[in-house]
Amino acid sequence: RITNDRLIGPEESLIEGESSANISSEGTGSITSVQWMKDNSPLSPSNSIIFSSDNRSVSISPVQRSDSGEYQCTYRNPISSETAKLSLIINYGPEDVSIKGEDVVDLGVRVSLSCSANSEPAASFSWKINGTDTNVTTDTFIIDETDFTHSGDYICTAWNNVTKRSASQKHALLVKVGGGLSSGAIAGIVIGVLMAVSGICGLIVYLTKSKK
Incomplete structure (x- = not known):
């Protein structure tokens, strides 16, 4: 049977865009397959996520906030399986x-x-x-x-x-200073000004005709 399955991760704080994270797995017994998951979904290699040749460790460089979460590694053989978990927090x-x-x-x-x-x-x-x-x-x-x-x-x-x-x-x-004019008061002032301008224009026209 597979026993003593565990994940070993970085102990220092991880900072987005600066830090690298190495996660390695350990276990005893006959191990025929190793499966990696993150937040219950398969963990796949990418430009920043690299698996070792024996699939026993994962390197993430540089880490991003999306790398935060729970990592799981499952060891299997025909008679048993063991899963180890490790949580990473990426600071940003x-x-x-x-x-x-x-x-x-x-x-x-x-x-x-x-x-x-x-x-x-x-x-x-x-x-x-x-x-x-x-x-x-x-x-x-x-x-x-x-x-x-x-x-x-x-x-x-x-x-x-x-x-x-x-x-x-x-x-x-x-x-x-508070006590500003209400919208109704502002509308009244505008109407008054327009009426005054109209009256002035009428007076100018009247005086012009009278002068002629």
């Missing part, structure tokens, strides 16, 4: 940093800006306002009550402590 990012929130707000209101990024592991965040560091280290920046000093550029920086990479995004916020 941060990237695609985005800030969600309002662009223009009234004076004295509450504002919340939310920052996100694609990252493995999850990124940590920091914020700057007009180039000045803040003490906010969460993904959400909250202003309880806006004043004019809150207008400006908000920069969110995402940091991955495994890849040692960072990425930033900027969001412009304008604080204005």
Whole structure:
């Protein structure tokens, strides 16, 4: 019978586009076939995935985030089979940093800006306002009550402590005096202006004819 089947993989953290991963299999007994799977699907060779000549090990170089998952190696002979498993986590990012929130707000209101990024592991965040560091280290920046000093550029920086990479995004916020005109009031003003212009044009025509 086949016994002591196991997979040995890299112990260091794997970083997308930089690291290589070597997975080797071990087992005792009469082994007639070796089958590799990833996430319950057959693992096939490619430009980055290379099998050893005896099919006992796999090399992945360079690793990509799609290489994350559970690897399985099954040893078989006519009377038994054994499967060993190993999980790989590929670290990447941060990237695609985005800030969600309002662009223009009234004076004295509450504002919340939310920052996100694609990252493995999850990124940590920091914020700057007009180039000045803040003490906010969460993904959400909250202003309880806006004043004019809150207008400006908000920069969110995402940091991955495994890849040692960072990425930033900027969001412009304008604080204005509230109490803007309603759409009805604006329409009334436009109509009034048009009537005034029409009246002026009529007066000019009348004066011109009278002068003649």
